[in-house]
Amino acid sequence: MNRRDFMRIMGVTSGATFLSSCGLERPAEKLIPYLVPPEDGIVPGQAVYVKTTCMECPAHCGISAKVRESMPVKLEGLSAHPINEGGLCMRGQASLERLYHPERVKSPLLRDSEGNFKHITWDRAYDMILEALKASVQRPIGSPGGKPGRKNLYLSGRTTGTLSRLIDEFCKELDIERLPEFDFYSYAAIREAYRILFDKPEVPSYKIDRADFMLTIGADILETFVSPVSHAAQFSRAKRTGHFSWFHVEPHVTLTGLQADERFSIVPGSEAYLLAYLLKHCSARTDKFKQRMIDLMPEIGVEAAAEKSAISQAHLERIAQRLSHAKNPLVIAGGVATQQEGGLEIAFLAGLLQWQMGMAGRTIDFAGSTDYDAVGTFKDLLSLSERLEKDEVSVLFVSNTDPLSSCPESYKLRDNLRKAALTVGITDLLTETMQECNLILPLSHSLESWGDTSPNKKLMTLLQPAIEPLFDTKSEGDMMLGIMRRGVRESRAVIYQQYIFESWARDHGGAAVEAFLQNGFLEKRIGVRVLKSRPSLSTVESFLKRLHLPEPKSGPTLVISPSIRSYDGRSSVLPMLNEVPDPLTTISYGQWVSISEADARELELKDRDEVRINLDGWSVELPVKIQPGLRRSVMVVQQGSARWHLQVDERSGEAISRINGVSFEKTGRTVQIPILSGSTSQEGRGVIPRPGEVHHPREEGGRSIYPEPDYPEYRWAMAIDLDLCIGCAACAVACHIENNVPLVGKEEHLKGREMSWLRIEPYYEKQRILGKREHSHFLPMMCQQCDYAPCEPVCPVYATYHNPEGLNAQIYNRCVGTRYCSNNCPYKVRRFNWFDHDRPKPLDRMVNPDVSTRDRGVMEKCTFCVQRIRGAKDAAKDEGRKVRDGEVIPACAQSCPTQAIVFGNILDPNATVYKWAHSDRAYRTFDHLGTGPGVYYLSKGRTKHES
């Protein structure tokens, strides 16, 4: 055979093999196209960004969803968005996992007689609902012969905007009664207080950036309270002005509290005394009316206030002095302070103080108040349960809310839910409540649906799909329209998309809609809603006359604190938020109770020892975590991490988060919970220098026998301002998602094998420095990209090497896994793949195609998001220029709500990172080891802003 024949035969045979292997043996997988294709076509390898809104919590931050090859792979804060200004919290980052959640409801489900759910079609589901609705009119209540016409009810989570209007329309059309919405954090006490004061049951917006002094009482403004990312962004801007100070008062310890300039620990339940004292001493007595108000106040002297609150007189006077001298003060009472018995009084006194000091309209904005108008309270939940019990309910819709997970047992809601003829659950996941429903309508993720929301009364934000529904799911609007079209009449809109576009055009006009779609949000021009010039004297008087300041109770108190990771518990279904530890305690998986150091000493408890908490015959057993800074006999658990013995304030309907009269005892057992931090103390190692004591290292040079690194064009560097960092760990979650960092689960965490490339290291110090008693630091720690990286020379195969731009590049394919680099890293930021980490379907689609996933046996680490650097360099090369400052934003810096992280080329003296790195406050961790890190930290103790 000659060469040509050989080639011919080989060509034919291999071609035939190839063709036959393309046959129909494998069913063609459905390709998921873009619902809205990008204008200039889809270019493989190029990301498309879709502007939409984060629906994980009621704050509704603007997000930009990065879509690669038709899959959303990352959510980023939408820059220039009026709420979050570009940042995004850890819950927002992780909410992408809701889209790809392995346990998502994939089609309508019907519970059969055995209680198992089975798949049905949408038509069948709609017919069932319509039949049940029809039947409800005919079936009598209770026993035969009762009066006909049972009620159909609609209970939803907090909804705003067009959807809320469509639900109203739907309910009207089908004769359904719409119940007050349910949201665990309903701010009921705050709204009730403002109702009494100003006849406005609203949650105002807080303008931290306009304040020069802020006093927060119990409100965890940077974690869950109203709009945390917005607060963080404003806090950052306020702090940069240099004329902003913040005092925080709380009975327990929160991440928020630790960020304040001064934090005062108060006896739980005594906040009213502080407020009463402040009202007496800070209020302007400019007119008779204000004078009269103050006269009505009970006489609380500084001694009395100090005695009740356990804040020293000197401190109380300082708070009062700072408050009265502030030009633009801001007082926020909320969180656990208003979620307690007497919370209404606290909210009321705070509201009065706000009004007395003229904050309303300046630092407190009622015109742009957060839309909680339709949100009810636990009282409404109780009434629902009672109506269910009386058998008055035929069809109950439960949409996108999970009251059962938090509802008090005494409401018997679980049993009563079964009494409705049909409960229709509209949900994405089978939550506790949904498991009790008869019929489940699967809800599309917000990234799969059109819509709008109204985070506050001035703002409308856009929800637009980034992907076609992954499963047989529909948006709530489409469900409403579908049921209406099938049952009653031809609605004017066939699909919800059409409905909202028509609705927008009608309300705002075509041009505004264009801008809305362009920007992702629309600031509504609404008339300025002026507060009533003053509260009605008679109501205030009657309230103050009845005002009885509750006596703070002694004895152990359990505080149920909102969780930065799970909000009210709803976000704990997202795997990522279990993997990334709670920043305060560094506990990742599981539940715990935080106790004070004093209590731990007394009961001889160590971390992980189990205690039993008893209250009126109810008890729970939990491992303890000793929390520095916590006051004696206060214990803290997190809302949503377990079922607590929930109580409800009967006046406001607010859930009570401070439980007195608990007792706790040691069980003698220990529970393995992953506490990721090896020590909460710096152990004298100076990881973070004392405020104002930045130690500048010796002159560089002569460090190595090897040649100095030479950076011809770029030396990538990062600077992190610890004064702005609030320890919220948004960066950690962003990093996880951007870099396909695997989730390894509790067992591996217990062995210390977490994989996070970026972590928040909390340190608590006790020494008195600059007059401050306690110091806490939150240090974001990632690969420091050292000039003289200890990891580099020890790798026998050059799997890690120093690239010409200063990065410690890690070549996964070359790594043989000696782990020497990790041993030799003083920062311990390298992560080894102990196993292959599977991603359960369809989470396997949530991978960033720009970053390779790593196999078992390979070391991995932060590379300053080298894929983003690469992208920017490619773009710069196409345009024949150098990369501009700010063009590369690593995932951590992008996500940071306070913009505490800057990144860039430190060789460029005009770059922000250069300026930050040359600040007086700049230092590098373990610099004395001669590693020459590329990450600069700016220590606390800001006097004025540098950049």
Place this chain on the structure above:
Amino acid sequence: MSPDGIRSSHSSTPGSGAPGSGSQVEVDVLAAMRKPGALYWFLLLVCGSLFMVGMALWAYQMTRGMGVAGITHPVGWGVYITNFVFWVGIAHSGTLISAVLFLFRAGFRRSFNRSAEAMTVFAVMTAGLFPLIHLGRSWYFFWLFPYPTQRLLWTNFKSPLMWDVFAVSTYFTVSAVFFFIGMVPDLAIVKRFSSGVRKWFYSALSLGWKGSQVQWKHYNQLYMFLASFATPLVVSVHSVVSWDFAMSIVPGWHTTIFAPYFVAGAIFSGTAMVITLVVPMRRILKLERYITIDHFESIAKILLFTSLIVTYAYIVEYGLAFYSGSVYEIGIFKYRTFGHYRFYYYGMLLFNALVPMTLFVRSLRRNLPYLFILSILVNIGMYLERFVIIVSSLAKEYSPYAWGTYKPTMVEVGITLGSFGFFFTMFLLFTKLLPVLSVTEIKEESH
């Protein structure tokens, strides 16, 4: 093969070139190579099974991932690297006894040198397994060798691990050659007394040794050369092994005394291992006439001497940490003394520093059961020493956030036992396949 394999030397005809035929030495040594008894087979079965189990566990570790071992973050090295250092250490006294003592003309070495050399070779082989076992991707072990590739990949000669590759492979090669060359005249004797396949086997191994004057001359030159060549390796190999640690910046590792400290430790542990092996071997193979109490006393003196060096190093380490003023160094030594691994540390002090002090007493140096038990204690103590150095230093490094502890898993324990299985399997095979004493040298001595 004949049922006996080795013919009785009484019936043999004088071999060519052998000085004296059918001498008592030959009888005794070759008797040891006779068909093994039930105890031998039983021991071989146990050791062989252990080795197989170890290999199976390694296969499991490769398919599942390193996570089945207990190593973690921040303790990236654990029992595997401990084993590596331990076995390299064991290897050392083999060379010391055969080569260094040869150069010093220490006569008592003749009783031990063959088994010590065999121990060296097998221990290096065992040691060499562990760098492979501890690799995250063992199947790419060859990337550690500098070989030309199309992709222009090269190895990093700055890395102590790279030096290790060369140090250990050089050491293995030299030890194996030295072991083999020293055995050639003896193999010729064995050949004389064997038949069948064994005859063919030993004649191939004996490289046509005739015992001629010229051969002896060349042999002696080569043996002297190899002994001189192997001697510095005793120092270099374990120095390089110690640099795996000392070249890092890990507090507790990064210290200049590591090289002499490790070399002394290696000789210490190796000498102990020689005693552990030779005491039962002498008894089982009935070699009391050749390996005398005097010989044991001499080796016990080496043990005592190296123990004192090691003890000195322990003290110096604390001194270094104290005078460094470094919070990290001081932290590590406090942790070593009072932390999680303190009992291992106390064990190490007891077995390596305190118990060997008893060897100042002459009667104890000459008490074989005592020496045997002591040698085992020293082996344990030296194992603990390596474990403490490796693990406790990594557990509490610079960043307090990343502190953690390490606990070996059953996989690590199994693979470790497997390595002992491998070593003893090899040694058992050696006792039956090769002459366990240097016949020619003993004859030389008696003449």
